[in-house]
Amino acid sequence: MRLSLLAIALATLVLGGVFHFQGFDDYSARSFATGTAVVLVSLIVDVVRSLSKGEVGLDLVALASMAGCLFIGEYLAGNVVALMLTGGQMLEDYARARARREMTALLARAPRSAQRYEAGGLREVPIEAIKPGDLLLVRPGETVPVDGLVSDGARAMIDESALTGESIPIAKVSGDPVMSGSVNEGGAFDLTATEAAAGSTYAGIVRLVESAQGSKAPMSRLADRYALGFLAVTLALSAAAYWLGGEIRALAVLVVATPCPLILAVPVAIVSGMSRAAKRGVLVKNGGALEAMAQVRVLCLDKTGTLTSGDPMLVSVETAPGRDRDAMLALAGALAQASSHVVSVAVAAAAREKALALPLPRDVDEHAGAGVQAMWTG
Numbered sequence: 001m002r003l004s005l006l007a008i009a010l011a012t013l014v015l016g017g018v019f020h021f022q023g024f025d026d027y028s029a030r031s032f033a034t035g036t037a038v039v040l041v042s043l044i045v046d047v048v049r050s051l052s053k054g055e056v057g058l059d060l061v062a063l064a065s066m067a068g069c070l071f072i073g074e075y076l077a078g079n080v081v082a083l084m085l086t087g088g089q090m091l092e093d094y095a096r097a098r099a100r101r102e103m104t105a106l107l108a109r110a111p112r113s114a115q116r117y118e119a120g121g122l123r124e125v126p127i128e129a130i131k132p133g134d135l136l137l138v139r140p141g142e143t144v145p146v147d148g149l150v151s152d153g154a155r156a157m158i159d160e161s162a163l164t165g166e167s168i169p170i171a172k173v174s175g176d177p178v179m180s181g182s183v184n185e186g187g188a189f190d191l192t193a194t195e196a197a198a199g200s201t202y203a204g205i206v207r208l209v210e211s212a213q214g215s216k217a218p219m220s221r222l223a224d225r226y227a228l229g230f231l232a233v234t235l236a237l238s239a240a241a242y243w244l245g246g247e248i249r250a251l252a253v254l255v256v257a258t259p260c261p262l263i264l265a266v267p268v269a270i271v272s273g274m275s276r277a278a279k280r281g282v283l284v285k286n287g288g289a290l291e292a293m294a295q296v297r298v299l300c301l302d303k304t305g306t307l308t309s310g311d312p313m314l315v316s317v318e319t320a321p322g323r324d325r326d327a328m329l330a331l332a333g334a335l336a337q338a339s340s341h342v343v344s345v346a347v348a349a350a351a352r353e354k355a356l357a358l359p360l361p362r363d364v365d366e367h368a369g370a371g372v373q374a375m376w377t378g
Contacts, residue, residue, distance in 0.1 A: 002093055005042055006086040009035045013079045029075050036078035039086055040066045060231050065254040068238075072247045077255055084258075091268055110181075110206055114138075114145040117190075127197040134193045138184045143202075146180045147195040157186030159342070163201065167312050167342060181205060185341070230259070312342055314350035330356040331376075338364040339372045 012035025019028035043063050050059070062085050069078025115137040116125045122137060127145050130136070135151065138144055150156050156172040160182045169185040172178060178191060181202030197203055234257040242250035270291065274284045284290045317325045333351025336344035338361055351358055361374035 001042070002086060002089050005039055006083075006090045008038050009079065009083040009086050011035070012038075013083055016076070016079065029073075032075035032079040033070060036066050036070055036075060036082050039082035040070070040078075043085070060227060061234055061254070062258045064231065064235070065251075065258045068251050068254045072251055074248070074251055077251065081255060081258055088268070110202060111143045111145040130193050130197055132193055132195060136191045136193060137188060138191050139188045140184055140186065142184050144178050144180050144182045144184065144191065145200075146193045146197050147200045148178055148180075148191040148193045150174055150176045150178060151190035151192050154189040155186070156184060156189040159183040159185045163205070169342065230257075312346045314346050326354065326356060329354065330358060334358045334376060335361055335372060335374055338374060339366050341366075341372070344372065 012031045016028040016031035016035075019025070019031060040063065043059060043066070047059055047063055062081060065081050066078045069075060069081065111127055113124050113126055114130055115122050116130065117135040117137065130146050136145065136148065138156070144158070150172045152174050154174055156176075156178065157169045158172050158178055159169045160166050160179065162183070163179055163181050172189075177194075179202070180195075180197075180200035234254065237257070238250045238253040241253045273290050277284050277290075317329050319325055319328050329347075329351050333348045333356060336347040336351070337358055339345075348358070359376065361376045364372065364374040366372040
């Protein structure tokens with residue numbers, strides 16, 4: 001709908017300009033007036049809906065501005081205001097859509113089902129059917145479906161980087177808690193559920209993201225809160241301008257008072273900031289939290305590794321006397337390329353950056369939490 005309104009406002013503005021330069025001023029005025037009227041009708045519908053919900057926004061000023069333009073025949077000014085309004089709304093929609101796309105990876109990781117032990121063996125069940133106390137099987141590479149405890153006798157290697165920023169997988173033993181949304185980096189293990197899906201950690205994060213996408217920034221809320229007062233002052237100034245200088249000056253007050261920066265720029269900036277943060281793996285609760293960051297002067301971190309890029313990297317290679325660093329890195333990199341462990345990935349990447357030859361090892365045997373071994377040239 002907003003795309004159609006933007007297209008109409010732009011098309012009527014361009015068409016009116018063409019008519020004007022061709023000398024057809026009547027057709028030009030009609031074109032400008034049509035664009036203004038179409039957007040105005042749509043805005044009236046939106047404002048009526050908002051008022052029916054008890055919400056009063058600054059769109060009222062834009063409505064008064066376009067209506068004033070039509071009333072006194074300043075159709076070009078009305079068409080320009082209509083284009084600014086619809087263009088800004090489209091920009092906001094684009095920013096929100098981009099934020100949703102960049103958060104898709106987070107939301108898509110939410111598991112939909114789980115393997116639950118039942119009388120007849122394993123059965124795949126919807127995640128909503130899991131209850132505290134259920135015994136589940138978490139296979140290699142799977143996302144943990146609900147919060148739980150590692151079952152008796154089991155061991156697990158858990159990647160919690162998406163939840164805590166801890167880049168190195170953590171070894172878990174019998175009785176240790178495991179958060180939903182973390183990833184099984186080792187072998188399959190049994191998990192005893194302690195929470196239903198709705199109460200688990202990952203479900204809370206998903207709700208947080210969805211809530212953030214629909215939130216308003218404090219600056220926008222503050223502006224909306226005083227929208228009626230702002231409109232009253234604007235109309236009073238416009239009436240004074242009309243009494244002192246006539247219709248054109250009264251309209252000029254309305255057009256200038258149309259608060260496009262508050263209506264459009266603030267939401268776009270907030271949503272774009274949340275989008276950029278999500279792309280870097282940072283979840284922002286809402287627009288208010290993002291805006292409050294501008295006042296932050298001190299940052300306290302509760303533990304080492306909280307603020308990381310999420311991926312380890314090789315910093316240095318230390319060898320025994322007489323050993324060549326590049327030769328040792330090539331050997332380690334050759335072995336590491338056979339493993340998916342995050343440390344192995346970092347070692348192999350460092351070897352490739354140095355353009356070292358990395359022959360493929362044979363008979364690779366990886367033990368979760370213990371290491372990897374293979375045969376190479378005997």
